[in-house]
Amino acid sequence: MRLASRVALFSLLFWLLVAIAPHGLAQTYQGKQLVRAELLADTKALVPGKPFTVGLLLRMAPGWHTYWKFSGDAGLPTEMKWKLPPGWKIGEIQWPIPLKTIDPGDIETYGYQDEILLMQEITPPLKLDVSSVQLAAEANWLVCEKICIPGSATLRLDLPVASSSEPANADVFARYRRLVPQNWPGPNVATASWSRVGSELRLKISSEMLAKSPPLDFFPLPEQDTIVGHPAVQSRNNNEIVFRIPLESAPKNLSSIAGLVVFAQQPNGEHRAAWQIARASAAVQTGSSALLSARPAAARGIFTFLLFGFLGGMILNLMPCVLPVISLKIFGFIQQAGQSRQKIFRSGIAFTLGIFAWFIALAVLLIALKGAGRDVTWGGFQFTNPYFVLALSVIVLVFALNLFGVFEIWLPQSVTRSLLSTSERKDYLGSFLQGVFATVLATPCTAPFLGTALGFAFTQSAVIILAMFIAIAAGMSTPYLLLSVQPAWLRLVPRPGPWMIHVKQFMGFLLLATLLFLLYILGAQRGLDGAMWASCFLLVVSIACWMKGAFVSPTATGTKRTIVRVLMLMLVLGSGVYLIGDKFQSAKIASADSRLPGNWQAFTPERLQAELGQGHTVFVDFTAAWCLTCKFNEANVLEAQDVKDAFQRHGIVKLKADWTNGDPAITKLLRQFGRPGVPLYVLYPANNEEPIVFPELLTKSMLLDKLETVAGRVASQY
Amino acid sequence: MNMKLLLTAVTSLIGTTLFAADAPPVGNAAPDFSLTDAKGKPHSLSQYKGKYVVLEWFNPECPFVKKHYGTGNMQNLQKEYTDKGVVWLTIDSNAPGTQGNLTPEEADRVATSWKTHETALLLDPDGKAGQAYGAKNTPNMVIVNPDGKIIYHGAIDSKATPNPSDIPSSTNYVKAALDQSLAGKSVSTPETKPYGCSVKYKSS
Numbered sequence: 018m019r020l021a022s023r024v025a026l027f028s029l030l031f032w033l034l035v036a037i038a039p040h041g042l043a044q045t046y047q048g049k050q051l052v053r054a055e056l057l058a059d060t061k062a063l064v065p066g067k068p069f070t071v072g073l074l075l076r077m078a079p080g081w082h083t084y085w086k087f088s089g090d091a092g093l094p095t096e097m098k099w100k101l102p103p104g105w106k107i108g109e110i111q112w113p114i115p116l117k118t119i120d121p122g123d124i125e126t127y128g129y130q131d132e133i134l135l136m137q138e139i140t141p142p143l144k145l146d147v148s149s150v151q152l153a154a155e156a157n158w159l160v161c162e163k164i165c166i167p168g169s170a171t172l173r174l175d176l177p178v179a180s181s182s183e184p185a186n187a188d189v190f191a192r193y194r195r196l197v198p199q200n201w202p203g204p205n206v207a208t209a210s211w212s213r214v215g216s217e218l219r220l221k222i223s224s225e226m227l228a229k230s231p232p233l234d235f236f237p238l239p240e241q242d243t244i245v246g247h248p249a250v251q252s253r254n255n256n257e258i259v260f261r262i263p264l265e266s267a268p269k270n271l272s273s274i275a276g277l278v279v280f281a282q283q284p285n286g287e288h289r290a291a292w293q294i295a296r297a298s299a300a301v302q303t304g305s306s307a308l309l310s311a312r313p314a315a316a317r318g319i320f321t322f323l324l325f326g327f328l329g330g331m332i333l334n335l336m337p338c339v340l341p342v343i344s345l346k347i348f349g350f351i352q353q354a355g356q357s358r359q360k361i362f363r364s365g366i367a368f369t370l371g372i373f374a375w376f377i378a379l380a381v382l383l384i385a386l387k388g389a390g391r392d393v394t395w396g397g398f399q400f401t402n403p404y405f406v407l408a409l410s411v412i413v414l415v416f417a418l419n420l421f422g423v424f425e426i427w428l429p430q431s432v433t434r435s436l437l438s439t440s441e442r443k444d445y446l447g448s449f450l451q452g453v454f455a456t457v458l459a460t461p462c463t464a465p466f467l468g469t470a471l472g473f474a475f476t477q478s479a480v481i482i483l484a485m486f487i488a489i490a491a492g493m494s495t496p497y498l499l500l501s502v503q504p505a506w507l508r509l510v511p512r513p514g515p516w517m518i519h520v521k522q523f524m525g526f527l528l529l530a531t532l533l534f535l536l537y538i539l540g541a542q543r544g545l546d547g548a549m550w551a552s553c554f555l556l557v558v559s560i561a562c563w564m565k566g567a568f569v570s571p572t573a574t575g576t577k578r579t580i581v582r583v584l585m586l587m588l589v590l591g592s593g594v595y596l597i598g599d600k601f602q603s604a605k606i607a608s609a610d611s612r613l614p615g616n617w618q619a620f621t622p623e624r625l626q627a628e629l630g631q632g633h634t635v636f637v638d639f640t641a642a643w644c645l646t647c648k649f650n651e652a653n654v655l656e657a658q659d660v661k662d663a664f665q666r667h668g669i670v671k672l673k674a675d676w677t678n679g680d681p682a683i684t685k686l687l688r689q690f691g692r693p694g695v696p697l698y699v700l701y702p703a704n705n706e707e708p709i710v711f712p713e714l715l716t717k718s719m720l721l722d723k724l725e726t727v728a729g730r731v732a733s734q735y
Numbered sequence: 736m737n738m739k740l741l742l743t744a745v746t747s748l749i750g751t752t753l754f755a756a757d758a759p760p761v762g763n764a765a766p767d768f769s770l771t772d773a774k775g776k777p778h779s780l781s782q783y784k785g786k787y788v789v790l791e792w793f794n795p796e797c798p799f800v801k802k803h804y805g806t807g808n809m810q811n812l813q814k815e816y817t818d819k820g821v822v823w824l825t826i827d828s829n830a831p832g833t834q835g836n837l838t839p840e841e842a843d844r845v846a847t848s849w850k851t852h853e854t855a856l857l858l859d860p861d862g863k864a865g866q867a868y869g870a871k872n873t874p875n876m877v878i879v880n881p882d883g884k885i886i887y888h889g890a891i892d893s894k895a896t897p898n899p900s901d902i903p904s905s906t907n908y909v910k911a912a913l914d915q916s917l918a919g920k921s922v923s924t925p926e927t928k929p930y931g932c933s934v935k936y937k938s939s
Contacts (some may be wrong), residue, residue: 089873089931090871091872091930091931091932092932092933093895093896120936121830121862121933121935121936121937121938122862122865122866122871122933123871124871126933157896159798159897161932161933163833163834163935164796164797164834164835164932165797165798165932165933166798167798167898244927244928266926298933425801506902734862
């Protein structure tokens with residue numbers, strides 16, 4: 018009974034389809050219909066500017082098949098040539114997951130039997146002045162059973178133009194949309210790693226889902242310059258499968274190909290699913306060691322990262338390194354409150370331009386360095402260099418002394434005179450320089466907050482690097498622009514008065530706190546001696562600042578000012594040559610081992626390999642003295658008693674990779690994990706499974722959870 | 736040791752050694768074969784040692800083969816190079832009962848009516864020669880040099896379509912490889928992906 022009703026339903030459906038599709042065309046061969054082709058749309062009417070999907074529906078006679086995008090050892094993919102008017106856009110064909118056929122002589126082909134819908138997205142232009150549209154396409158296919166017959170048809174589709182539309186052919190579109198491969202799932206679900214062994218590619222997939230899933234297959238999608246043999250399963254256990262893909266002819270450096278990882282309850286079953294895997298973007302290393310297998314960096318959208326940059330830029334304003342400058346700017350606004358709105362606005366623009374100028378200059382510098390093939394990493398680019406940290410310390414100190422009122426900064430008169438004709442312009446230059454200065458001071462605070470976004474930018478083209486920095490600059494300057502446009506908001510702030518001096522002096526202490534952090538980094542880089550010599554130099558610089566404040570006043574005579582300036586210069590230069598050029602320079606690079614807390618060993622690639630070789634599970638903490646996020650994670654998670662106990666209970670080896678001085682071996686590994694800098698936390702399971710990468714911000718529960726499952730899984734295998 | 740893993744490893748190893756029908760790589764020695772032509776005369780590859788030999792897999796019903804014979808493209812190539820002393824062996828590896836399989840009489844008839852210029856049209860109904868070369872398509876082209884080494888394996892030209900009007904705008908890889916070798920140069924494109932119908936081998 019059920020069967021009969023189903024047959025009746027199907028035949029009814031068939032007739033309906035034929036009846037509503039007057040443009041279908043049949044390919045006949047020796048009086049027999051082999052293929053019926055027609056164009057379908059998923060909408061009853063066309064709405065200007067609104068994308069919709071069209072599909073080429075091919076119905077093959079029983080036993081006959083047409084081919085996938087990659088046809089395999091024989092056959093040809095079906096082709097669509099659209100004739101669309103200008104202004105229309107057409108997307109790529111969305112190929113449903115094909116079936117694999119193996120014929121005598123080991124001939125493997127990928128294609129479709131019975132029926133297939135090849136979908137493409139069409140975007141009509143925003144303006145359409147007609148009441149209906151005819152779309153035309155030429156379809157070319159090859160249909161084979163025992164023999165192959167090429168087919169071709171020019172198909173047409175008429176659609177009325179309307180302001181709204183209703184779906185059409187919903188069943189058939191839904192049926193084949195389900196069969197379109199899914200994108201590769203996130204790293205939490207599955208990870209893939211490629212390696213090349215001679216003339217073979219190996220694709221290793223680790224996923225908890227594999228344990229439950231039926232037989233798996235890999236359908237390759239090779240590029241033009243690559244000829245692949247037949248992929249086969251090399252090994253499979255619970256959560257891991259390795260495919261072997263022989264290369265018959267391929268570029269020497271080919272390290273991965275695109276393809277589908279196909280799940281099917283039964284070979285060629287109705288209910289099949291697949292994950293699409295793209296060619297790995299980064300150069301994947303040859304060799305098979307766990308150390309070298311890296312996961313391609315998560316490809317989040319560019320706009321997401323630009324948004325991160327913008328938000329990060331706004332947050333920068335609250336950093337202890339920047340806040341003092343910002344507060345000065347706000348005082349400026351308060352004092353200007355009585356002035357004309359136009360003047361306030363211009364001054365705000367000048368400040369903003371200062372911020373942009375510095376970030377753009379930084380971007381250009383980075384692009385130039387990257388172009389010159391230098392290893393550029395954020396944080397690393399700056400903080401692994403002790404002289405950068407030292408220079409920053411000097412700037413922070415000088416500015417703090419200025420806030421305390423030890424000396425005032427005057428623009429030299431000659432410069433002022435030549436550059437500026439009116440005092441008003443001087444104000445604008447001042448605002449501009451304040452903007453630059455605020456940004457320079459922001460640098461020590463950027464690494465912990467903008468790491469992810471900047472890391473993404475560094476792997477991209479020059480244009481994106483520039484866009485990223487502009488986004489940060491825009492984020493940082495937004496509050497001032499708003500204040501300059503709406504100075505009325507400043508009424509919320511108390512009137513100018515002596516309290517401003519106190520706030521200013523207090524801000525000086527914030528800067529001294531920043532200075533302490535910088536000195537700690539110097540200590541980590543060059544030891545106690547290095548930090549001591551640097552502090553001596555800072556003392557001399559303070560004395561020079563005091564001299565300027567005490568003796569170089571605008572009322573002092575010209576000769577006196579000159580003498581004091583020469584003395585200051587000699588003092589700073591002389592002590593710089595001795596304290597920095599000699600003593601600091603020769604202070605030994607601090608060994609990271611001395612900072613190792615209990616149970617941690619210093620990381621070296623060899624030690625990691627050796628521990629893995631002995632069958633140990635290894636946890637690596639990539640850290641640096643100047644990395645605030647790292648310090649936070651270490652104090653709250655890694656050094657917490659229950660976490661330490663868990664490491665010990667499971668016998669997990671803990672290695673610390675200290676990147677304070679920019680160790681190149683560590684830089685290389687960071688690169689392989691797609692990271693621009695620290696922190697990075699990786700757990701290498703003993704059974705050579707794909708390493709597990711933790712997020713930048715660790716939580717206890719997440720770490721404990723992973724340690725438990727990995728240790729459990731390893732134990733069950735041995 | 737994980738038993739399942741061991742089993743998988745062993746079976747896949749056996750699988751690759753016994754059942755592999757992969758093409759011998761370009762640069763290796765061309766496998767020898769002995770086949771009879773339509774008149775029953777035997778031909779072996781080894782008897783042509785010292786000469787360039789072109790092997791062409793054939794199926795007169797296949798639209799891709801028809802593309803090159805219908806336009807005279809294949810016949811012209813055969814004529815041009817056999818005139819230069821190259822041996823051209825056309826091979827039909829399709830099994831009896833499948834499309835493209837030829838009896839000696841049919842083979843003779845096709846060769847005459849299509850005015851072909853090969854040295855010999857060889858019949859390989861049990862598919863041994865075809866499988867030895869990993870020939871999976873018609874047409875599938877192989878060039879063997881006078882030392883008996885494979886110097887080209889792949890498609891006849893660069894446009895993988897059954898459409899005859901694509902011939903003038905495509906690059907003929909066989910012609911390029913023969914011209915280069917006859918001029919004493921190395922072959923710039925020694926391997927391409929063949930296109931066409933599948934060879935209809937006997938089910939084993």
